[in-house]
Amino acid sequence: MSNPEITLYRLQACPFCERVVRKLEAYDLDYRSRFVEPMHSDRDVVKRISGKRTVPAMVDEATGVTMSESANIVDYLDRTYGDADETGGAA
């Protein structure tokens, strides 16, 4: 298995998570999915990495960024990997 720089913490059938996945796929980014519990209180792993228990949460080791909220993540992906920045580096 490859060792992608991006890890997405997601919940099965969560539309906000799927929104992020669509964006990752649009930019053809290699990512790893980690599925967590529907039960909010059981998502300690997400809290540990992002400070909150909400999903989606994303870690991008290429830039050292960790973030929550699908709108924020999509913005970040656009800025970092979108057409505005052809180098694909950190914005």
Place this chain on the structure above:
Amino acid sequence: MAMGLDFDVVALPDADHPEEGEQAPDFERPLVNHEYWEDCALSDLTADGPVLLLFHTMDGAFPTTYLWNEIRDREWGEREADDDLTVVGLSVSSPYEHKTTIAERGIENTDYRLFSDPQNGVAEQYDIAHDLDGMAGVSEPRPAVFLLDTERVIQYAWVADEWPEFPDYDEIEAAIDDL
């Protein structure tokens, strides 16, 4: 291992499963820990050290409960002498059920993890698929244990030839200690 019953236990047909000295087939499935699951290949695990791979009945069935209690109590993979041994189970149960099993068996604080294979494809790869009588359309692995080295070469193999049948835990432990 016979259970000392005074009637014949159901015999399973011969299986052409991989044997000691052969390389175990690789596969990739969701691997579940107490916090999340992610796709993982068997070869990713063996890259880090030997692996004890245990095929078992679906979560909730008593053999699965007994198996994990036994592993937990024997602390395979957690003992100092076990070094970098990884212990993983595999059943047709979903990741959600595996998380329940991990919580109920009290193994949240171990490195024990379970592969989820609802379509039973891994058991088919290993030729140990078992159609369950009275559960139409449901197939699962027959109970089986494979101890693999870092090249996925099988150091110890046991596959049930009766239903039900339980592994010989002392024999497995001896094989682990021989690594």
